[in-house]
Amino acid sequence: MRRRILLVDDEVPVLLTLKxxxxxxGFDVDTAASAxxxxxxxxxxxxxxxxxxxxxxxxxxxVEVIKAARAANYHPAVALLTAFPVAEEDWQEMGADKLxxxxxxxxxxxxxxxxxIASHERKLAALGLPTTTAKAPAKPAVKKKAVVKKAVLKKAVAKKAVKRTLPKKLAPAKTAIKKKPVAKKAIAKKVTKSAVKSKPARRRP
Known part of the structure; x- marks a missing residue:
């Protein structure tokens, strides 16, 4: 939040230039063209x-504007802007902080x-009055929650991806296990054939 200044001057070119x-x-500026x-x-x-x-x-x-500023409960710093030099005791008596x-x-x-502005803030603090310096707004905690939710969602998506890929990776292993009994049958057939061939032929009487 930027510091806010009120400019009061009936000379519009001066008002707009200063603004x-x-x-x-870096200031937030309001203008007024009359007291x-x-x-x-x-x-x-x-x-x-x-x-x-x-x-x-x-x-x-x-002077009317300065009196209104002095009566305000937020205690702004007050500067008197003029093209005509004024004696220090005069502008101080009017209630201005600076000429x-x-x-x-x-x-x-x-x-x-x-x-x-800096000296006025110190003066207010010394008197125990609330200062008018604008503080930067605190970052909302909602953003942090959103980041946490995003991280949790990302983790969940990653887990799903792992689950989807696992059956594919394990598929070759399963087929290899299924093929083992077939290989055993083939070995058994070979053993049987070799046993048949090795038996001596019976002679007829």
Missing amino acids: AVLEIS REGVSKLHTREYQMLITDMRMEHDVAG LVKPMHTRILLQQIEDL
Whole structure:
């Protein structure tokens, strides 16, 4: 299961570009083109991270999305994306974990996202809160059973094959046994004939 990110930005080209970059890098990405849509999606699905623009319907629309993320019981990491530099104390006061200034080099952006997710997970663990890292699903035990059944079936087929071939292999031996009495009769006949020939002929008086 891949890590899920929600992108919120009213600039569609930026939204689609970021979505493509993150999906290629192994993330599952949802998008929202307004703060209102972003808040709605935060309520309907769970995300490991939220990246939201600041200025959308109004200048501080991003704050509404950040508040909704902070209120969510699954505790996502939050990054504020903006083209206008914001003082550190300001974006931290808004509830963001990180400030991302656009435009940004793809490699740097991905590294910052990875670092933020990792540090956020550590923070949650330290607070004793459930982490949001997606774990790989366990392999179903059904597959193992299927393999065992296949092996048993293969063994049974092999046994049947052996049983079928055994009578054929033993057939010559049986015929040889049947031929032995015939050979004995032939020997007995020869002995009788030789005995008859060896008797002296009786003379007539």
